Amino acid sequence: MTENVLTVTSLKAYYRMAYFGVDREVRAVDDVTLSVRKNEVYGIAGESSSGKTTLIKTFASAIRPPLKIVGGSMTYHFENGDIDPYAAPKAKVDALRWSHLSYIMQGSMSLLNPVRRIRRTFEDFAFRPMGLPSSEFWGRVESHLQRLDLSPNVLSAYPHQLSGGMRQRVTIALATVCQPEFVIADEPTTALDVVVQKDVLAMIRDVQRQMGSSVVFVTHDMSVHANIADRIGIMYAGRLVEEGPTRTLLAAPRHPYTAHLVASLPRIGDTTPKVALEGRPPNLAEPPTGCRFHPRCPLAIEKCTTDVPPLEPVGLDHRSACWRSAEVRPLTRIGHQELEVAG
Amino acid sequence: MTALLEVSHVSKHFVTGGRLSRSHIDAVVDANLSLSSDASEIFTIIGESGSGKTTLARMILGLEHPTSGDIRFEGKRNAERRTRAARRDFYRRVQPIFQNPFETFNPLKRVDRYLHASARTLFGARTASEAESVIDGALHKVGLSLREVAGRYAHELSGGQLQRVAIARALIPNPSLLIADEPVSMVDASLRMSIVTLLRDLRDEFGVSVIYITHDLATAYYISDRLVIMQKGYVVEMGPARPILDAPEHPYSRLLKDSVLSITDAGTDGLVSADRSESAAAWERVGTATLQEREDGRFVRL
Numbered sequence: 001m002t003e004n005v006l007t008v009t010s011l012k013a014y015y016r017m018a019y020f021g022v023d024r025e026v027r028a029v030d031d032v033t034l035s036v037r038k039n040e041v042y043g044i045a046g047e048s049s050s051g052k053t054t055l056i057k058t059f060a061s062a063i064r065p066p067l068k069i070v071g072g073s074m075t076y077h078f079e080n081g082d083i084d085p086y087a088a089p090k091a092k093v094d095a096l097r098w099s100h101l102s103y104i105m106q107g108s109m110s111l112l113n114p115v116r117r118i119r120r121t122f123e124d125f126a127f128r129p130m131g132l133p134s135s136e137f138w139g140r141v142e143s144h145l146q147r148l149d150l151s152p153n154v155l156s157a158y159p160h161q162l163s164g165g166m167r168q169r170v171t172i173a174l175a176t177v178c179q180p181e182f183v184i185a186d187e188p189t190t191a192l193d194v195v196v197q198k199d200v201l202a203m204i205r206d207v208q209r210q211m212g213s214s215v216v217f218v219t220h221d222m223s224v225h226a227n228i229a230d231r232i233g234i235m236y237a238g239r240l241v242e243e244g245p246t247r248t249l250l251a252a253p254r255h256p257y258t259a260h261l262v263a264s265l266p267r268i269g270d271t272t273p274k275v276a277l278e279g280r281p282p283n284l285a286e287p288p289t290g291c292r293f294h295p296r297c298p299l300a301i302e303k304c305t306t307d308v309p310p311l312e313p314v315g316l317d318h319r320s321a322c323w324r325s326a327e328v329r330p331l332t333r334i335g336h337q338e339l340e341v342a343g
Numbered sequence: 344m345t346a347l348l349e350v351s352h353v354s355k356h357f358v359t360g361g362r363l364s365r366s367h368i369d370a371v372v373d374a375n376l377s378l379s380s381d382a383s384e385i386f387t388i389i390g391e392s393g394s395g396k397t398t399l400a401r402m403i404l405g406l407e408h409p410t411s412g413d414i415r416f417e418g419k420r421n422a423e424r425r426t427r428a429a430r431r432d433f434y435r436r437v438q439p440i441f442q443n444p445f446e447t448f449n450p451l452k453r454v455d456r457y458l459h460a461s462a463r464t465l466f467g468a469r470t471a472s473e474a475e476s477v478i479d480g481a482l483h484k485v486g487l488s489l490r491e492v493a494g495r496y497a498h499e500l501s502g503g504q505l506q507r508v509a510i511a512r513a514l515i516p517n518p519s520l521l522i523a524d525e526p527v528s529m530v531d532a533s534l535r536m537s538i539v540t541l542l543r544d545l546r547d548e549f550g551v552s553v554i555y556i557t558h559d560l561a562t563a564y565y566i567s568d569r570l571v572i573m574q575k576g577y578v579v580e581m582g583p584a585r586p587i588l589d590a591p592e593h594p595y596s597r598l599l600k601d602s603v604l605s606i607t608d609a610g611t612d613g614l615v616s617a618d619r620s621e622s623a624a625a626w627e628r629v630g631t632a633t634l635q636e637r638e639d640g641r642f643v644r645l
Contacts, residue, residue, distance in 0.1 A: 047531045047534070048531050193391040193392055194391070194559075194560070194599060194602045195619070198614070201604075202615055220531050221532050222606055223603075223604040224604055226608055227608050227609070228614065246609050250606050251609075262606060264536045265532065265561070266539075266565040267606070274536050275536075276534070276536040280503070281501070
């Protein structure tokens with residue numbers, strides 16, 4: 001049994017708004033149960049407005065009204081003891097940040113302060129949590145930058161003097177310099193060019209392996225997940241609909257949404273016509289009854305419109321929330337033999 | 344063959360900075376391409392940021408003037424279109440689609456207002472009912488209808504729908520050429536295919552040629568007829584799309600293809616930085632290299 005770093009049990013996070021006398025409730029994260037293990041990359045995939053960003057905001061305990069935790073629990077199991085960020089005192093949660101729990105954000109240009117040198121940003125974020133004397137601190141920062149293939153000279157540069165790929169590497173360095181046990185990465189490579197994207201992903205993977213930390217990696221791009229994630233969780237309309245080891249999930253999906261997501265990706269050398277999924281993601285203020293995917297689902301039956309399917313094991317380490325998961329067939333064959341995992 | 348668009352020996356040179364910090368950028372160097380008006384096609388321009396692909400598109404649209412060389416659309420240069428009416432006629436034939444649909448539309452105005460404006464000025468609709476039927480026809484081509492869009496603001500539509508509306512707006516004057524600058528890079532991966540398939544259907548059903556600008560090789564493979572690959576302003580490989588992407592010859596094209604992530608890589612642990620040395624070496628020689636023709640019809644700068 002591998003150890004967990006984070007266990008989440010039936011977590012519900014809703015946006016509650018009351019404008020002009022009308023109460024609106026947006027169920028962005030509804031009844032999510034998952035765990036993230038030590039030393040793994042857990043990928044979260046889903047379309048925009050599927051609730052994936054809200055989910056990681058609750059992971060980072062960075063929620064502000066109107067977002068509210070409505071139910072469920074969330075516990076981190078760090079080396080220095082278990083902690084539930086929503087029950088613990090604020091000072092204790094703040095002490096976790098950066099040294100145990102850190103965040104690689106999307107859009108590195110807006111993250112780094114444009115009028116401060118990179119050196120100052122490192123000082124602001126990392127100096128206090130590391131608790132080292134100044135010379136030792138800068139030694140650690142410089143050796144960490146070198147690990148990410150950055151020269152220590154970037155410390156005296158302003159953000160606009162660096163290229164997009166370098167800035168993204170600086171934010172990765174910033175998030176990992178304190179060797180945190182848990183890193184959340186929110187679409188860190190979406191804005192990058194293809195060549196740079198691969199470099200940055202390889203770097204995240206290397207740093208994660210060297211430090212033995214856990215990474216929650218969020219992106220809507222399944223081909224990125226295929227390359228970096230150990231396990232993938234698929235979000236649809238606020239719910240986790242399928243979870244499994246990367247290879248199994250891609251080669252033998254057990255939820256119709258995942259099957260479509262995988263089959264709709266174009267590949268070089270593949271000339272078969274691709275079918276895009278009809279319809280659009282549901283409005284989370286008024287989600288459909290029963291399974292939220294049923295209006296777009298080719299397998300939907302009467303039961304799907306009324307009963308919510310539970311997320312149940314369908315194989316080794318593999319869970320799916322579908323009443324007809326046994327009948328889901330992969331819509332595309334993914335290359336080589338070793339991927340043909342027995343369902 | 345009558346030429347729809349002819350780009351011959353086009354270069355664009357930018358000068359930035361003041362007297363002390365002047366720097367020169369060759370955004371596009373000696374680009375040649377042509378589209379025929381007999382058969383519609385999807386012509387893809389591939390390159391990283393800074394490769395000059397957007398500059399080339401802006402020059403074709405007449406938003407930028409080439410430093411040297413000639414761009415002729417239906418036999419006429421942009422500089423020859425001196426009157427307002429001539430320029431409007433040009434935009435009836437060539438229409439742009441931009442990258443981010445949320446920035447294309449003003450968030451404070453209703454989406455259909457743009458459609459009405461295009462129907463009036465570009466199509467020349469005289470009455471509201473005429474404009475509406477034109478708009479409805481254009482929206483039907485992209486799988487929407489005026490009923491779904493009328494009165495809605497940009498934030499009420501999803502990114503994929505909004506990009507369809509942007510394409511519908513471009514289709515109102517029945518253009519023969521669409522210039523789509525990264526139309527899917529801001530759209531979710533799951534919706535991407537519906538947009539690129541739409542571009543392909545426009546080519547097949549309505550005979551619209553598309554210049555598709557992207558850095559995504561997989562969608563380019565899926566829909567393009569021909570493509571060019573650009574490295575920092577230079578066209579390094581040009582020709583039929585699928586043969587080139589199946590077996591790229593220029594080192595830079597190979598680097599791009601090696602960097603493409605695919606779902607078939609799952610579990611192969613193939614996540615290593617691509618080797619840049621050959622591409623960098625080819626870049627050193629780019630000034631003296633010439634485009635050479637190959638048997639399958641491609642041109643490679645070696």
